[in-house]
Amino acid sequence: MKIAIGSDHGGFVLKSEILKHIQSKGYDVKDFGSYSVESVDYPDVAHEVSEAVAKGDYERGILICGTGIGISIAANKIPGIRAALCGDCFSAKASREHNNANILAMGERVIGVELAKMITDIWLATEFEGGRHSRRVDKIGDIECRYNRG
Ligand code: RB5
Numbered sequence: 001m002k003i004a005i006g007s008d009h010g011g012f013v014l015k016s017e018i019l020k021h022i023q024s025k026g027y028d029v030k031d032f033g034s035y036s037v038e039s040v041d042y043p044d045v046a047h048e049v050s051e052a053v054a055k056g057d058y059e060r061g062i063l064i065c066g067t068g069i070g071i072s073i074a075a076n077k078i079p080g081i082r083a084a085l086c087g088d089c090f091s092a093k094a095s096r097e098h099n100n101a102n103i104l105a106m107g108e109r110v111i112g113v114e115l116a117k118m119i120t121d122i123w124l125a126t127e128f129e130g131g132r133h134s135r136r137v138d139k140i141g142d143i144e145c146r147y148n149r150g
Helices: 009-024 042-054 069-075 089-097 113-125 132-146
Strands: 002-007 028-031 060-065 083-085 103-107
Touching (some): 002 009, 002 042, 009 028, 009 060, 009 113, 042 060, 042 069, 042 103, 060 069, 069 103, 089 113, 103 113
Parallel strands (some): 002 028, 002 060
């Protein structure tokens, strides 16, 4: 599975840990930055990673900022992106099973590294359940189309 990962300065430390962690598990990961704790704007990173996922260059994306909020809001502006901000394992699993989330967002200032690794492992390993959930996820796409964004 090809994964795109990115963060702003507020998520740089956690992003570095998650990058190492998933590389050690054998995932093929591209790091879109940031590459230091120097201040950058989270919408820029969200845009780059989300576009790469929406185009199909990467199957999934992981985005990290201080809270995970700004970067997930920005990611969800890109048509085809379903970014889920997760701070617990239950939500991580459900975001894949029910919402077919293609981006996982987390907040470095909110959760610890070990929890973030568990959330990431579960999120990467969980498949979309389809069925009734497909109809609902398709309706998200319909909303995008209604605003000429699909
Ligand atoms: C940066 O200070 C911070 O605002 C950002 O990382 C994020 O938490 C925004 O939602």
